[in-house]
Amino acid sequence: FPVERIRNFSIIAHVDHGKSTLADRLLEISGTIPEGNNMQVLDRLQVERERGITVKAQTASLVVNHKGQDFLLNLIDTPGHVDFHYEVSRSLAACHGVILLVDANQGVQAQTVANFYLAFESELAIIPVLNKIDLKNAQPDIVANQIHNLFDIDKDEILKISAKSGLGVADVIEAVIERVPCPQYDRNKPLRAFVFDSWYDKFKGVVAHVAICDGVARKGEKITCASSQKVYEITEIGLMYPTQVPSGALFAGQVGYAMMNMRNTSEAQIGDTFYHENQPVEPMPGFKEATPMVFAGMFPTDQSEFPQMRSAIEKLTLNDRSVQIKVDNSPALGQGYRLGFLGLLHMDVFNQRLEQEFDASVIVTAPNVAYQMTVTGEKNIKYYGSEDITVLNPCLMPEPSNIAEYREPMVKGTIISPDDYINQITGLCLDRRGRITDQSYIDDKRVMFQVNFPLAEILVDFFDELKSISSGYASFDYEDAGYEISDLVKLEFYLNGKDVEELTLICHVSRARDLARQVCLKLKDTIPRQQFAISVQGKVNAKVLAREDIKAYRKDVTAKCYGGDISRKRKLLKQQAEGKKRLRKIGNIDVPKDTFIQILKK
Numbered sequence: 302f303p304v305e306r307i308r309n310f311s312i313i314a315h316v317d318h319g320k321s322t323l324a325d326r327l328l329e330i331s332g333t334i335p336e337g338n339n340m341q342v343l344d345r346l347q348v349e350r351e352r353g354i355t356v357k358a359q360t361a362s363l364v365v366n367h368k369g370q371d372f373l374l375n376l377i378d379t380p381g382h383v384d385f386h387y388e389v390s391r392s393l394a395a396c397h398g399v400i401l402l403v404d405a406n407q408g409v410q411a412q413t414v415a416n417f418y419l420a421f422e423s424e425l426a427i428i429p430v431l432n433k434i435d436l437k438n439a440q441p442d443i444v445a446n447q448i449h450n451l452f453d454i455d456k457d458e459i460l461k462i463s464a465k466s467g468l469g470v471a472d473v474i475e476a477v478i479e480r481v482p483c484p485q486y487d488r489n490k491p492l493r494a495f496v497f498d499s500w501y502d503k504f505k506g507v508v509a510h511v512a513i514c515d516g517v518a519r520k521g522e523k524i525t526c527a528s529s530q531k532v533y534e535i536t537e538i539g540l541m542y543p544t545q546v547p548s549g550a551l552f553a554g555q556v557g558y559a560m561m562n563m564r565n566t567s568e569a570q571i572g573d574t575f576y577h578e579n580q581p582v583e584p585m586p587g588f589k590e591a592t593p594m595v596f597a598g599m600f601p602t603d604q605s606e607f608p609q610m611r612s613a614i615e616k617l618t619l620n621d622r623s624v625q626i627k628v629d630n631s632p633a634l635g636q637g638y639r640l641g642f643l644g645l646l647h648m649d650v651f652n653q654r655l656e657q658e659f660d661a662s663v664i665v666t667a668p669n670v671a672y673q674m675t676v677t678g679e680k681n682i683k684y685y686g687s688e689d690i691t692v693l694n695p696c697l698m699p700e701p702s703n704i705a706e707y708r709e710p711m712v713k714g715t716i717i718s719p720d721d722y723i724n725q726i727t728g729l730c731l732d733r734r735g736r737i738t739d740q741s742y743i744d745d746k747r748v749m750f751q752v753n754f755p756l757a758e759i760l761v762d763f764f765d766e767l768k769s770i771s772s773g774y775a776s777f778d779y780e781d782a783g784y785e786i787s788d789l790v791k792l793e794f795y796l797n798g799k800d801v802e803e804l805t806l807i808c809h810v811s812r813a814r815d816l817a818r819q820v821c822l823k824l825k826d827t828i829p830r831q832q833f834a835i836s837v838q839g840k841v842n843a844k845v846l847a848r849e850d851i852k853a854y855r856k857d858v859t860a861k862c863y864g865g866d867i868s869r870k871r872k873l874l875k876q877q878a879e880g881k882k883r884l885r886k887i888g889n890i891d892v893p894k895d896t897f898i899q900i901l902k903k
């Protein structure tokens with residue numbers, strides 16, 4: 302295909318507005334997959350199928366005929382959830398246009414706004430498309446108005462389709478060909494290949510997604526990695542059609558996959574440029590590093606499984622560059638890692654992928670945000686001056702008497718909702734220490750709020766609560782908004798008078814008492830009764846804010862059997878033994894392994 306007949310584009314949308322369905326339909330129309338298929342071909346990961354969400358951006362190529370000529374369209378499907386914005390911006394780097402898909406029933410949502418600006422700032426061609434017009438409640442005219450008001454898009458440019466039935470999908474293909482510019486690449490120049498994604502495949506080893514910017518890459522050729530100067534041989538190269546189809550070569554403007562006999566997963570750096578051996582070219586600008594927002598400890602359930610966990614984490618982070626890793630040690634949980642994630646869903650998904658794709662069983666500690674503090678007067682500070690530190694692990698927070706200033710991370714949130722819920726939403730925002738900076742109508746029934754929140758306040762259950770007070774209608778999205786001065790305390794928990802470091806939390810002073818109570822109750826609920834009484838205390842600066850007691854209990858599961866059926870007795874004892882495996886010892890107390898992650902859930 303000459304570059305004039307290649308289009309690289311992406312579909313962006315709020316979650317559930319139909320991206321994956323439209324992708325299926327596009328692949329179907331072009332004959333890439335058989336018809337009548339409803340399998341969300343691009344959601345390849347098990348967690349994606351189970352949760353019905355797209356986590357990794359995926360690519361697929363399709364060939365369509367337009368006015369008698371064949372065109373090659375490279376489609377990059379992206380995740381819609383806020384935690385995965387990083388994936389979205391990364392795939393946009395390989396595109397020249399986007400389909401901005403909006404559900405004609407739900408209308409513009411918070412993530413639609415965020416995604417629009419990502420594409421707009423990258424100066425991509427934007428094709429606005431209203432989806433689900435087959436629905437009885439669809440309001441295409443009202444939603445077209447919203448798009449016009451918010452994004453200053455001409456209403457005539459907006460396509461109206463049903464990704465489900467296929468109605469209007471052919472027009473989408475035509476719009477992609479006519480409105481998205483072709484790549485400005487030159488296949489006669491020396492090879493310049495850009496890696497925009499890479500992952501570890503259990504069977505094939507390291508696989509890279511590459512966009513060929515100039516020149517041609519062929520199987521068997523020797524190529525050099527611009528950052529490491531290491532030389533590799535291309536062992537396989539091809540298109541995603543929609544699964545890997547070897548083609549022997551990729552030409553400028555094409556997007557596909559490549560394998561290069563890499564031994565170590567850390568060799569395929571995302572954002573790297575490759576060129577032919579001894580023919581160096583100017584590398585492509587790399588990607589901006591993603592900033593992790595949420596941190597948690599991860600430890601193997603059994604210390605002897607640490608090496609397996611380490612290799613699983615290394616492989617998984619190759620596939621997900623936005624995860625930050627640091628080695629960590631904990632008195633109760635042993636050797637492990639402190640990992641940084643973009644959000645809670647991101648953390649859950651990572652954890653689930655560890656278990657499903659790599660068979661690693663892990664304990665996850667309660668998540669926290671990264672706090673900044675100015676420390677003075679501590680002996681170990683040079684010249685007795687002051688120093689700014691970032692605290693990723695709450696139990697490492699210095700003594701309050703040495704802290705001159707606390708700062709916590711903030712986010713700029715966008716909420717879009719029908720105006721029936723203005724009061725409830727305002728109340729919820731204030732309750733979460735939010736500051737509403739703007740409130741405006743985007744049509745005659747829907748309101749858009751701009752709210753500054755402390756990140757810690759929206760981390761755990763904000764979204765669920767927003768959904769429940771708005772009968773599911775409000776949507777939410779946020780972006781990083783730097784740090785603000787705050788008043789923080791270190792909340793410590795004690796089991797029988799012994800400080801359990803792994804349970805330490807940092808919180809706003811106004812939250813300490815409620816949080817202490819909540820965690821003590823949670824601990825009382827999750828820790829099973831044992832042969833001795835256990836006191837649970839939450840303290841700030843050695844002052845007890847909450848206390849619960851777990852009564853002693855001799856757990857004899859066979860007591861009710863009256864010496865009767867022996868096989869029943871055996872079965873019960875076996876169950877008890879299995880239950881024990883899920884427990885961890887802290888001092889002499891058995892604590893279930895999911896306690897650490899459970900304590901923040903209400």
Ligand code: GDP
Binds near residue numbers: 314466
């Ligand atoms: P994504 O999260 O944006 O990838 O959305 P999906 O493609 O997974 O679609 C979300 C839901 O909307 C699914 O249940 C689809 O079957 C449904 N859906 C998608 N497109 C249409 C459409 O045009 N009409 C109707 N009625 N439902 C649709």
Ligand code: MG
Binds near residue numbers: 320321322353354355
């Ligand atoms: Mg999807």
